[in-house]
Amino acid sequence: MLPKKMYNMLYFSICCYKGFFHIMATLIKSTQLQATNFAYIELSEKTLKKQLSLLFPFAGAICAIITFTYFVSQQGHYFTVAGILGMTLCYTLAALNRTLFSASILFWIFLIATTLICSTGFYFTGARHISNTIGLTIPLLSFFALQIRTAAWYSAIFGLLYIILSVSEITNKHMQITSALQNICAYSIIFVMAFLLSRHRYDAILQVKKTTTNDFLTGLLNREGLLPLYQNESSRCKRYRRDISMLLINIDKFREVNDRFGLDAGDKTLMMAAKCLREICNENIHIARLSSQEFCIIIPDANIQAAEKFALKIRNEISQWILELTSGHQIKITVSIGITNIEYQDFRYDYIKAESALMRAKSWGANQIATYE
Structure with missing residues (x-):
């Protein structure tokens, strides 16, 4: 037995130790945690502001150089x-771009001003060359910040104006044809390059967005991708007084597949099921x-009886599929299915019902179907 004085000191030390770690504990609220969306490369208002913060000062510097050049050359x-x-x-x-002013409006002001400067420059002999140069930047500017369709229309209309203005002052017909061909070729090359770059960026954005709504392994929707469809379908069926059902499917003894054949075989099994x-x-x-071996199916316009019939079809079909590995081993799987009628317009509550039915099916053994009652 420890002396009472030593016992009290030890107890005090433990309390201080616990109190210290209690003070040092970090509290994280669920509202502070958000899933990362890697579709940040989309040209949103925030991204456009950041890019315009480089474009506007650079264009201002170019204007300063042009101003100085004309000033010292005394051309007018x-x-x-x-x-x-x-x-x-x-x-x-x-x-203005550093304020809350809309970046899209600022860009349109810049684009229209550039177009007007380019167009009026053709009426001055000393500015024709620089107008030709500015004109070739219009497609690049358009596809840089506008939607592809809007940029294409704007660039195409300006292209016609650019070619007409660039040859209108030439009196020699032979020179007009030569100049027009040169301008058409130059503008077409810039237009196509700008379009292809914009299209490449757009396709990259779609691919990145797809990773936020689709499962990377099976290509099926993930929970984030399913939720909007769930909301739309449940609202529609409720509005028209139609039934809608949810199936929750779980692969039986999936851990044994991973343990016996490896994670790669487990991935292939999931792909086969999908x-x-x-x-x-x-x-x-x-x-x-939704998770490792769990799939969810939303069946619009289907009551419980139709959902049970469909679940039976799934169970029988999956049990007939065989995965053959490169090692020669074969994998057969079965699934357990929980069924519920969607009655809420909140995925969490309907999922709980389907999960309850699934747990009951699992408790009966493998390859079973249960309905939430």
């Missing part, structure tokens, strides 16, 4: 004044992979 005060106005506009837009489900389900039925 209107060129110098135009350069000063362009520089002022660019730096004004750069300042392929089987896709072949059974038509385009009106929504399939998702």
Whole structure:
């Protein structure tokens, strides 16, 4: 037995130790945690603001160089004044871009101003070359920040104007044809390059977005991708007083597949199950992979009896599929299925019902179907 004094000191030390770690504990609220969306490369308002913060000052610097060049060459005060106005506009837009002002509106102001400067420049002999150069930047600017269709229309209309203005002052017919061909070729190359770059970016955005709504392994929807469809279908069926059902499918003894054949075989098994489900389900039925070996199916316009019949079809079909590994081993799987009628417009509650039915099916053994009652 410890002396009472030593016991009290030991007890005090333990209390201080626990109190210290209690103070040092970090509390994280669920509202602070958000899933990462890697579709950040989409040209959103925030991204556009960041890119315009580089474009506007750079364009202002170019205007300053042009202004200085015309000033020292003494070609006319209107060129110098135009350069000063362009520089002022660019730096004004750069300042506004640091505020809450819409980046899209600022870009349209810049694009229209650039178009007007380019168009009016053709009426001055000393500015024709720089107008030709500015004109070739219009497609790049358009596809840089506008939607592909809008950028294509704007660039195409300006392209016609650009070619007409660039040859209108040439009196020699032979020179007009030569100049027109040169401008058409140059503008077409820039237009196609800008379009292809924009299309490449758009396709990359779609691929990144797809990873946020689709399962990377099976290609099926994930929970984030299923939720909007669940909301739409449940609302529609409720509005038109139609039944809608949910199936929760779990692969039986899936851990044994991983333990015996390895994780790669487990992945292939999931892919096989997903392929089987896709072949059974038509385009009106929504399939998702929610977790490791759990799949969810939403069947619109189907009551419990129709859902049970469909679940029986799934169970029988999957049991007939065989996965053959490169090692020669064969894997057969069975599934347990929980069925419920969707009555809430909150996925969490309907999922709990389906999971309850699934747990009852699992408790009966493998390859079973249960309905929530």
